[in-house]
Amino acid sequence: MRFIHTADWHLGRLMHGVRLTEDQAYVLDQLAALIDESKPDAVLVSGDVYDRAVPPPDAVELLDDFLSRVVLGLGTPVLVIAGNHDSARRLEFGSKLLAEQNLHVFGSVTRDISPVVLWDDAGAVRFYAVPFAEPSQVRAEFSDENVHDHNDAWRVVRDRIIAAGPTGERSVIVAHAFVSGSVESESERPLSVGGADRVDSSHFACFDYAALGHLHRPQSTAADHVRYAGSLLKYSFSEANHLKTVTMVEMDAYGACRIENIPLTPLRDVRCVSGYLKDLLEEPMSREDPGDYLKITLLDSGPVFDAMGRLREVYPNALHVERIGLNPTPRTEAAGMDHRKLNDADLFAAFFSQVTGDDISEEEAAAYAAVVDEMRRMERETEQP
Ligand SMILES: [Mn+2]
Structure with a gap:
């Protein structure tokens, strides 16, 4: 079984005000050519297909064009999950109809995680595609009051998959999550404030391959087969030294994976x-x-x-x-930092100390994190009436 793993396309993204659609179309052309040449059994897209919940029309057109070429033109099945930048409900429009054509789109997390099953000479490979979800959504969907953070949510999801699936069959998980110990870049939006987004690698290592999305640096984490494909392009200057690739996976009859990283050449570096x-x-x-x-x-x-x-x-x-050499003398430690490199919580702490003259306390920082998480959750829920 051969499949291509890619993630974090962020179609429609702006970089310092410049729209990157032309650059994205340029590398997607290369990906389509690679699919044509290497004839994989499937293509996996692990979330953040679009950069925002309501993408610009040219980004929608680009995705439509690419998927039509691959699914209809080349006959290659494609599995797509929503990431934290995508609108689950918008992305999953028409998904039952599209599944008939071998385009499998997973927008919202569901209690019933049924796999897409593909076959090779050695038998079935089960692809479990789990879209990004807030812990509160998993808590409600799985009726489990013990789900408080992303790690709890993944434990419940993993247990459900393992309990429902047959043993001894090869399996792949497609997921959008932040596995502890992996390396961040500047162009990822935190899944929740204050580190509550980290999940244990063991939730993914139990599958024969984990096709992860969210982190923009291509990297394996914990084990070779637990892998971030990385973003389609460099989406911030902090990624200038990344080599962006897609991952080609060759799985043998026993589920062991041979992994090859294939670089894409950008239109502009x-x-x-x-x-x-x-x-x-x-x-x-x-x-x-x-x-x-x-x-x-x-x-x-x-x-x-x-x-x-x-x-x-x-x-x-x-x-x-x-x-350089022109920076005014910083008044506080945070004021001397580049504000674009601070996360939400640090930025707020700097603002807090500037306004009050005091450092933020742990309780105050926790209250801030809770308010921001709640706000993000409400934003997503208004997305999904
Ligand atoms: Mn992303």
Whole structure:
């Protein structure tokens, strides 16, 4: 059994105000060509298909086009789950009809987790596709009052799958979750505030392969077969040194997996460069790719007039210019940090201490986390009347 695992496409995403649809279409073309060439038995998309609950029309068109080419044109079954960026209800529209064509879309978590079963010469492989869900949704759906966080939710889901499935058959789980010990990037939106989103790798290691989504750096976690495919593209400058890949998995008759990472070549790379303005303008550091998405750090200490305007004449996709050596003396520890690198809770703690003159207490931080989680939950529920 051969399948391709990919995740975190974030179709419709903006990076520093620039829409990435053209870049996404460019790599999806390569993925379609790879599917055509390698003829996998299935393609797994582990959530965050879209960047937001109501994606822009060109992103919807791009997904429609890609899925039609693969499912109808190439006859390859595709399994898609919703991630935390997707609207479960919108994504699952028409899913019963689409399943007839071998496009299996899972939007909302359900009590009955029935697998998509595919066959090879050695028998059946059961693919359990579990979309992202809030702990409160799992608590209600599974009528289990003991579900308080994501780890509890996954324990219940895993136990249900294992209890219902036959033993001895090969199985794959498709999931969108944050496995403890894995490495984050800057472009992921926390699943909940304050670390309550981490789940134990053991919930996934018991399957022959775990096709994970959520974290944008391609990585195996805990074991080779528990894997994040990583995002389709670099979605922040913190990912400039990532090699984005899709994962090709070859499963043998006993469920052992051989994993190969296949790089996709972006239309424009995401890079960080630094230098003096004069040098950058007169001797472009990378004449070969001046159209890449760039973060430029200027080393000049004196005043610089219209740095971005002048840089863009040479580097049309310069997205961010940073000056070092110009930062005012920070008043507090957090004020000296780059606010884009702080998470919600740290940002609020910095704001709190600036307004009150005191550091935030543990109780106050916990109260803040509870309010934000509740707010996010309500947002999702209004999404899903
Ligand atoms: Mn994501």
